[in-house]
Amino acid sequence: MPTATTASDPSPSPSLPASTQPSEPSQPSPEAPPPITPGPRARALLTLHEAALTSTLSALPASTFLACFPLLSTLAPDALRAVHAQMVERLREAARADFGVILEERGVLGRLNELEVLIGEARGRRESGEVGGGGEGGVAPHLLPPSALLAAHLGPSLAAAQGRLNAKEQTLESVNAELYEVVKGQWDEIEGLVAGVEGVLKDLEGAGAEMSGVERG
Missing domain, CATH: 1.20.5 (Single alpha-helices involved in coiled-coils or other helix-helix interfaces)
Known part of the structure; x- marks a missing residue:
């Protein structure tokens, strides 16, 4: 009687390693622009805003705030004063943040610094005109006599009027x-x-x- 031969199980094929996708190079984050150092006019603007903010917030003193809550001011006046101080400080921080956003969006500090540069250049040209002479005849325009300035300003108008009269x-x-x-x-x-x-x-x-x-x- 023939014996049944059992087929041996085929050996499992070795599994192929999963292909890994090449990792994308990480893009460097854009560098933040350096902070702008405010010039004299920019500092004056910041000082003016701070003074106006302080004056506005001082319009609601702690005594007026406590008067709005007579019962609580009697039971826990220190707690109400602390709430008032926190509220004033938060309003101050919010106003400063909003003002800073406006300054950044409009580029106010940079433009004020550019104005400082223009004024400095104008002063330099004026001083060089005073020292070395500017304009025709070696005389700076701001040093001309009144009659010459009047003639220079009224000359075109007078010439046009003379033409119309003729x-x-x-x-x-x-x-x-x-x-x-x-x-x-x-x-x-x-x-x-x-x-x-x-x-x-x-x-x-x-x-x-x-x-x-x-x-x-």
Whole structure:
């Protein structure tokens, strides 16, 4: 009787290692811009804001705040004072944060510093003009006499006004010439009429003299 042969189980194939995806290189985070050092005008603006904020918050003193809660101010006045101090401090921090956001969004400090640079350059040019002379003739514009400054400012306007006056004068001359011709023609016509009337009067006088001679004869 044949014996059944048992087939041996095939050995499991070795598992392949899972392919690993190459890791993406991490992008460096953008560096934060360096803080702007405020100049004199920027510091003055910050000082003014701080003074205005302090003046505004001091409009609600602790005594007024306690008066709003008469029962609690009697039972726990120290706790109410602590609440008032915390509220004022939070309002101060919130106002400073909002003002800082506005300054950053508008670039106020940087622009004020640029204004400082422009003013410094203008002062340098003015000083160099005072020392070495600027403009025509070696005289700085701010050192010119009042008459020269007045002429420089009013010269273009006066020239334009003179041109308009000249045009009006030429127009009036042409109109007057036309009126003169019209008046001269009318005067000649009047003289002709007067001469005609004088001739008629002479004829009448002659006729009257003849009539008187006939009557005498």
